[in-house]
Amino acid sequence: MKMSSKFCNIEFPLVQVPVWSLKMEEPFRNLFPIRQTVLAEIIDDMNVNGFDFGHPIVVWKMIVVDGHTRLKAAIAAGLETVPVICRQFNDENEALEYAIRCQRNRRNLTNGELLQCLQQLDMRKKAGRPANNSSCSMSRGKSSVDLGETLGISCKKVERLRAINAYATDEIKEALRQGKYSINRAYEETMRSRRPQEKIEPDTDAELVHSIMADIHARMNEIQIRKLVKALQIELANC
Template identity: 40%
Template sequence: MEARTQVVDTAGLKTREPFDTLFPIKAETLAAISQDMETNGFDPVFPIVVWEEEGIVVDGHTRFTAARELGLDTVPVVVKSFENEDDAILYSFHIQRNRRNMSDEDILKCLALLDNMQDDGEEGEKTPKTTRKAVNEERAKELGISAAKVDKARKVLEHGSEEIRESVQSGEKSINKAYNEMQESRRESGEIQGKATDGLGAAAKYTQTLGRFLKELTRIKENGWEDVSMEKALADIESIRDLIES
C-alpha cells in the first residue's frame, strides 16, 4: 500500500462506520486537541489518514472533528490505497491499538469485529478449520492481551445476555466480572454444570496463584527478564487482575 501526503479541503472528507465508531472519540481528548489546534494550528506531523479509493477517513477522527469544529478549510492527510474495506479496517485497528491502552470495552468491540471479518471472508473463499484455542491465541496477539482473556471475552459475546454485554461495552463492568456473573447465571439455569467457587475454594486459588507468581519472580530474579515472552507477561498480568477483581 503506497501512501501520499497532501493538503485537502476539509469539506471533501467523509466519515462512516465502522471507522468512526471503532474507537469512540473521548470528550476530554477532543477538548485538549481542539485547544492545541486553535493555538498552534493543525500539526502536519500527525496527518489524517484517508482511504484513497473512497475518500473516507480511516484514522485521525478526533483531529478531523477538531478541525471541522474550528472551521479549518484544509487539513494535511496521508492518502493510502487499500484493496478492500477489511484491509482498511485492519490498518485502522492496528494503528489505534499501537497508540493506546485498550480498555475492556475496546477489546470486546474489536474482538467481535475481527471475528465477523473472518466469518464473512471473500465470497467462495475456503478457509482451513482452526481450533478455538488457535483462534484465541491469534486474536490475543492482534489485541495485545492474553489468550485466556480472549476466551472470556468471546464467551461473553456468545453466551452473555444483552445486559451483560452492554455493561462491558459501557465500561460499567470488566470482562472478567461480566464473565463470572454470566457463568454463575448459566450454572443456576442448568445450562452448564459445576458449582461456583466458594470462599474456601477462592482462598485456595488465591494462595496457589500467589505461590506461582512468587516462584516466577524468583526465577526472573535469578535468570533475568530476557527469556520472558510477551504472552507470558500478559497472562500473568491478567491473572493478577482476575485475583483483584475476584
C-alpha cells in the same frame, strides 16, 4: 507509526485536502467513541497552533481510517484543509485491522473498545469460517492468536471476550462497556448462568424416616418414644 508487514506498504506523500472531501463511514466512524475531553483539548490546541502535521489523518479511498477526533477538531476549529496520508489496503478488513492497531499503539484500549473491535473483526470473518469439525478448532485457535496480536491482548482474553459477546446478557455487556466489570468478571458472570445446575436427587430413605417419625409422634407420648429408642438400640446391637 510502525505497522506489521502484513499491511500494504504503499503510502502516498502527505497532502492537504479540504475537510469536506473526507468521508467518515462505518465500520471506522464509530469503532472508537470520541472522548469529549480529548476532543476539547485538541480543538483548543488547533485554535492556537493549527493542525499538527506530525499526526496527519490516514485515509483510504478518501474514507477516514484513523484520525476521526482530529478531523472533528479541525472542523470545530474552523480549518478548511487538513493534512492526510492516503494508504492502499487490499480490502476493508485490512483497513479495519490497521485502524485498530493505530489506536492500540496510541493508547490502551478499554474493555468496551476491545469488545467492539472483536465484534467487528469476527463479524467479517464469520462468513468464511469453516464448518464445525476438528480442523475448525485449529482454525479458531489460530484466529485467536491473530486477533490477540491485533488487539494487543492474550488469546485467552480473546476467547473470553468471544464468550461474552456470544452469551452475555445486555446488562453484562453494558457493565463491561462502562468499566464496571472487568473482562474476567463479565466472563465468570456469563458462564455461571450457562453451567449446568447441580441436580439434587430425592432421598427416599430420608422421606420414609420422616414419615415414620411423624406417625410415631402422633401415636406415642414421650415416655413411650424413649422406650422405643432403647429397644431399637438393643435391636441394632444384636444385629
